[in-house]
Amino acid sequence: MSAQLVTAGTAAGQQPWSRPAPAQEQAAEQPWWRSAVVYQVYLRSFADGNGDGIGDLAGLRARLPYLSWLGVDALWINPHYPSGGADGGYDVVDYRAVDPEYGDVSDVEALVADARQLGLRVVLDVVPNHTSDRHPWFQAALADPDGPEASRYHFAPPSEEPPNNWRSLFGGPAWSRTPDGRWYLHLFAPEQPDLNWRDPVVAEDFERTLRFWLDRGVSGFRVDVAYGLYKDAGLRDNPGEYSPTLFGHGPEQAMTWNQPEVHDVWRRWRGICDEYPDTMLVGEVCLADLDEVALYSRPDEMHQSLSFRLLKSTWQTAAFTDAIGSALEAFGRVGAPVSWVLGNHDKDRMVTRFGGGETGLSRARAAALLLLSLPGSAYVYAGDELGLPQAHVPDEAKRDPIFLRSNGERAGRDGCRVPMPWNATSGVGFSPAGAARPWLPVPAEWRQHAVSRQARDSSSVLSLYRQALAVRAEHPALGTGEATVSSRGDVLTVRCTGGGRTVRCVVNMGAESVLVGSRGRVLLASGPGVHSSARSVALPPDTAVWIAGD
Structure with a gap:
């Protein structure tokens, strides 16, 4: 049988989310x-x-x-x-x-x-x-090297070379010059000067x-x-x-x-x-x-x-x-x-x-x-x-x-x-x-x-x-439970337990169909071609399935 679930249809011309479902209740015992x-x-x-x-x-x-x-x-x-x-x-x-x-x-x-x-x-x-280089603090620091705002960023005195070998994650050095020759730190773009959290x-x-x-x-x-x-x-x-x-x-x-x-x-x-x-x-x-x-x-x-x-x-x-x-x-x-x-x-x-x-x-x-x-x-x-x-x-x-x-x-x-x-x-x-x-x-x-x-x-x-x-x-086993992960060949299995129940997520990451032993019930599959019998589930390549029970 197919494991694909089917959602209810929607009347013509009606947005399917125009009448939202009731909010999900959160478990009282956890945030x-x-x-x-x-x-x-x-x-x-x-x-x-x-x-x-x-x-x-x-x-x-x-x-x-x-x-x-x-x-x-x-x-x-x-x-x-x-x-x-x-x-x-x-x-x-x-x-x-x-x-x-x-x-x-x-x-x-x-x-x-x-x-x-x-x-x-x-x-x-x-x-x-970091802030923008247009932030009022940085603009004040550019205008007055001795003002209080300058200590809120990382400035170094004028010199031929940057203060160290730090690199920007966006490419190039992590230091750029100000108009008066100082260096300032930016671990991202030059327009993003790093803040000095020691201030x-x-x-x-x-x-x-x-x-x-x-x-x-x-x-x-x-x-x-x-x-x-x-x-x-x-x-x-x-x-x-x-x-x-x-x-x-x-x-x-x-x-x-x-x-x-x-x-x-x-x-x-x-x-x-x-x-x-x-x-x-x-x-x-x-x-x-x-x-x-x-x-x-x-x-x-x-x-x-x-x-x-x-x-x-x-x-x-x-x-x-x-x-x-x-x-x-x-x-x-x-x-x-x-x-x-x-x-x-x-x-x-x-x-x-x-x-x-x-x-x-x-x-x-x-x-x-x-x-x-x-x-x-x-x-x-x-x-x-x-x-x-x-x-x-x-x-x-x-x-x-x-x-x-x-x-x-x-x-x-x-x-x-x-x-x-x-x-x-x-x-x-x-x-x-x-x-x-x-x-x-x-x-x-x-x-x-x-x-x-x-x-x-x-x-x-x-x-x-x-x-x-x-x-x-x-299903409390999903999201709120505990899990163990294992793999065998191209098949990955996450076994989730919670609320006295077990749900397995089985993923076939290989190029061939596999047969997964199971007496459980298929809850949902990621794609077509999943078939289950009394003792196994046939799982196509690049497909995942949720199975209730061991």
């Missing part, structure tokens, strides 16, 4: 964030409400019923602050305001209120490692920022570059050579990242969140050592730190097994849940990473079931639920500083930031009719991926995500 499915909204590319070709808060607010219909628990919004525009909003000018392109503070308040009515929580992005004014100002947004009802923050902030006090050279696989994440940058003092910041921030019930912090901690990543989620620090090992794994049983097993062990040692990630605004889309075309799509569907079976929280990047591939963006349209600073040697991240396709019109419904062109060009073939089409197709990627989220909500 919501421990097992939440968090939907990442790249605000500029999600939905354009005013027709200027740029996604905004009004557009997002209008699409909240879609997120409720989909079945996620919360949404994380990439930076909405006034920005210099050098790095997709991650060069912030004012942390307690909203960029006029996106709306204003009242729009955030209205968004939070609407989301709450739909049972959704709102998590904002906060960027504490107490920096910490005090960010604590005011947290309270500003928490007072407006947000449920927490995703912390950008949470492994950064503090640098070696003596600005000593990094000991290692450039590594394309570990650059910025391993011992070759021991003086720039993961300094011990940074953990005190998260203890202070945790104390602030503890004053606001049901709020949380989740850190972007891009370190090669998962044991080090997990330390950021100790009971008195951040609630979560994102685990990126799956995001960086190739489609191989050994790689996935190690990524899952090592994360469960590392986070388990500090008593924290794992926050799983398979896609985000910094990485090529899953479909493309896993081979592209139908092969990549089948693997991405299987990976979705694997992601949503694992204990802990799952972060889903907008558009992954549509099976979007990496978009081709012409060089002349690219905006990413990685592409620009490398003189085109690195493709950059624009291809995973192209606007969402909502319907099959020429503008894919991203903006109102007659609006300006989208800020990044949308491929014509993306009409086939539109939400409006997939919502009415029970075999679509979107329907698979919705079905999986519904099944996950019904």
